[in-house]
Amino acid sequence: MTQTPFVEIRHAQKSYGTLEVLRDVNLTVNRGEIVAIIGPSGSGKSTLLRAINDLDPLSAGEVLLEGVQVNKTLPPRAYEAHINEMRQHIGMVFQHFNLFPHLTVRQNVTMAPKLLKRLGEAEANRLAEEQLAHVGMLERIDYYPSQLSGGQKQRVAIARALAMKPKLMLFDEATSALDPELVEEVNQVMKRLAEEHMTMIIVTHEMDFAASVCDRVIFMDGGVVVEEGPPSVVFRTPTQERTRNFLRKYLEGAK
């Protein structure tokens, strides 16, 4: 008996005009698994991640979450209902946080649960407090995003995504826009999520973080998965020349 994979990407292909950004990418992620996607700039990491919740629709191929196809072909209205439902299960964290600046931290967290899950005021507040405590941002619950540091904003953005109780979390370079001294506080939150067995797909440029937190590393280049495996293998004994080149450049850059 074969178990349905938690997330499955089949023959993902994406082109912008004549530019082929993803060419036949296949990927499965198991429940509770933490997968890092690494690779040079422009290799298609974000495009792949954003295809998972159909933010950047694929040109061809399928994305499935627990066996349900996310990027179904449906009439516009049916597709809207379907994708909005699917996205409630897929949290996403962006490089530039994308907090809603006109809302307080509390309102950022409660908006979607109130609107989409019909939570009452008290229940929504309890949820916000719980999620914000989890990321260490409870004291700032009534601040506006403009009053927060980058690391604090990103932690609130994570709490906002978690408030929808997603099954899967996607991170697109969650710490790349942060000052170096603020990276760690966000990494800590992500590590905690990992310990709680949240399924995560993490696009990152931070190899140390990927090595210490992730179960599997995917190295992408030129729109294909070049190599994948446990971090100990991919980082220490990569089999592909392109992976070795990339890691060498990364190490030189880090020095």
Place this chain on the structure above:
Amino acid sequence: MGLDFSIVPSFAGPLLLGALWTVLLTVVSAVLSFLGGIALAVIALYGPWAIRLPARFIAWLFMGTPLLLQLFLIYFGLVQIGIDLPAFVAGVIGLGLHYAVYNSELIQTAILAVDRGQMEAARTLGLSRPQALVRVVVPQAVRAVVPPIGNNMIALLKDSALVSVIGVAELTLAAQLAIGRTYRAFEFYAAAAVLYYVINLGMEAVLRRIERRIRLSR
């Protein structure tokens, strides 16, 4: 006949009443122009063509023709097709729609300038496009254009004097009535000017407060 301002206080009652009507006219028209501006902006950008075309016609009509003519048309013209509006209502509709069109232009530009990451973040949480527009994009766009909309509202206050021609007893008409009785044009127009200026100061104070209140949420 020299200038003699001693006559003005005896008309203080009618003048202040006129000022009150001016304030009322301005506030109601401003609210209409604000809400109408948001609606017209959203329709212009996202409405289906069946609504977008009439909206564009309204925009063209109210932007391309004089406000005075619009007021005449709404008050005297519509009667002929059976729409008999009280002068105050006609004035509010004229002023409100006229400035709604100008506000809509500002808001449209601001909506397009909202970072697309905002729409993406909202959609990612599971909000539909209309929900994301209403909850996330439009509120930010509106906040961004509060200062220029404020300028429009000051212009609206001054243009409210035009509504005197359809017989709304606002400040300008109150001054004209006093002049009709006393032939003291300079004194009463000057008195009206002072009152307009005071209302103007009040509006600016309110606008500054609004700007201060939204400062953090931008």
